[in-house]
Amino acid sequence: MSQDTDNQTTPAGEKDWAGAVGSVFFLIVGLYTFVTSFGMSDMAAMFPRTIGAVMAALAVLQILASVTGRSGKSLERGSSVAEQAEGLGRRLVLVAVMAGWALLFPIIGMFVTSFIACVILMATGTFARLSPLRLGILLGTVLVMVTFFYFLMTNVLNIPMPRGLLF
Amino acid sequence: MDIDFGFVLSQAFSPFNLFLALIGVVLGTVIGALPGLSATMAIAVLVPFTFTMDPASGLIMLGAIYTGAIYGGAYAAILVNTPGTPSAIATTFDGFPMAKGGNGDLAMTLASLASVTGGVVGAILLMTLSPMLAQIALAFHSSEYFWLAILGLTLVASLSSGNVLKGLIGGAFGLTLSMIGVAVIGGDTRYTFNTTALLGGIDIVSALIGLYCIPVLIDMVARPDRHLEPAPLGRGFRLFEAIGICAKNGFNLIRSSIIGTLVGILPGAGGSIASLVSYSEARRASRHPERFGKGEPAGLLATESANNATVGGGFIPTLVLGIPGTPPDAVILGALLVQGIRIGPELFTQQSGIVYVFMFGLLIATLLMLPMGLLIGRYAYRFIVNTPKGLLVPLIAFMTVVGSFAIHANPHDVVVMVSMGLLGWLLGLAGYGPSPIVLGLVLGQIAEQGFMRAYMIGGARGDFAGQLLFNRPISWGIVALIVITLAVPIFRHFRANGKAKEVRP
16 A cells, blocks of 8 residues: 555565564564553553553564564555665655654754755755756755745745744 | 624635635645655644634634645645655555656645545534544543554554565664654653653654655666656646545545544544545455555555544644644644634634634635646646756755755754665665554654653553453444454455465466
């Protein structure tokens, strides 16, 4: 249901190691939820205790299914681990830009961080060599886009954007 | 009930009100299409302007914005694989694969036709059966809401075909995320790791944007190919082709619209799960269930007709009982009260004129959605297809950041959005899709409230199991649906295994 569903399924009988690792994560979260619920009041603890126990039990079943090759097909999922190798550098740049953007915009200001982040992402999403003219057009478009949404938020929707050290 | 239809029709069809309905639909569609900008925000911003209008005009405009925004949610779901609202989750299942495969134009036209059908059915049921249908909302108590939330999660889990376990685990994880912050019952602070930032919990829309949008962006920058396949030139709206598909799926459309209206009546849970129930039913009834999730038009028709039918359904408890089912309903309820309109059964007797003008206005706005939706949808699709990735990536990324910030004007929501996006990306590698997690987060508080109220009432009576299930006939029905939902994929799995063994020498 996400992308390229046909070639992303786990063939029947093949061990699903990525699924097993993911299930270990959920097992840990389930156990943590269950155990920490004992430090809460009865009213607040009952639901997390139940859900934590259910999640841990289901995760154990999924781990068993994954390592025995009975995990089944998964229609809604992202790219497989092997497919992630393609363009890994660009993927990591995007992750780093998004993380930096989220952390820095309250400090530096929404407009400046957004413009810088958008320019880096523009370069990350561009694969062909750009002529100076085309580069100028793309940079101008990014500037117009950031200005438009900034104006929309501050002046039309009355949402105050963080101005930070710059603006 | 004495209704002056002459007054109602002259008000609803006045040129000024038609103009307002048109503006409302266009604004709602555009705002609903932008991830993070919701129907609630659009209505809340425009409510003060409606105070200067007469009540009928103001309400028509608000209704038009609402119905347009719900429809607009399909744009992001189909073109970017990001549902603008939880009610559009199931639209991504078939809408995005259709767009990815070069049928985005057809998907947009089908979404318009289905949304109009669902909206019209919902509005007609709202006009004709409101007081009677409102009793459905009253028949559901806390236990039923708990089971309804579990039904929603099992439906999503079963849609991860062949991997119900992963779907259920994802749903349980979503429920766990919904527990972060102050407990809905008990008031304890839970899972905040002693940070004030998590006291308010995880915002649903931030999580939704992150879980769906960030993995799409990460995949977009990795490959030089186009985000969506372009449609061959000269195909136009593909309106007649879409009408033909709708005619073949007429029963599916009507059934999904009725399901959307009826499930949409249930405050809180209804809007989120109506489209999932319709999608699941469409897949069950289809001769080709294996095509669902790979770009099957019937799946798109089911979800889009259902989620627009929830607009009419949601207004039933709002207008009859004064119980708003969704945040936009609550804002419109506030606008009604400010205009001096008293909500409740007497609304349909003493102030029937104004309420029927509003309902007719909603119907007209829904019909206007067809030409406007076809036009806007066509250009939105062309824009996404023709915009180079170098601009599309920063545009979508900027909208995710601004959209998640705009929810509460809180930078913490942006951090939540990015964190959930990275988590969603990593979990996607392990075969865990975002839909069960998002639905678990949406339904978490409803499930916990239902479960804990049954626990408290049952505990006081010394009969928790009876209060939760055994003394509640409606709960039996919902639990039976849950069992069937879980059993069907398991049955299919064993049948497929049996066939495979027969083929093997």
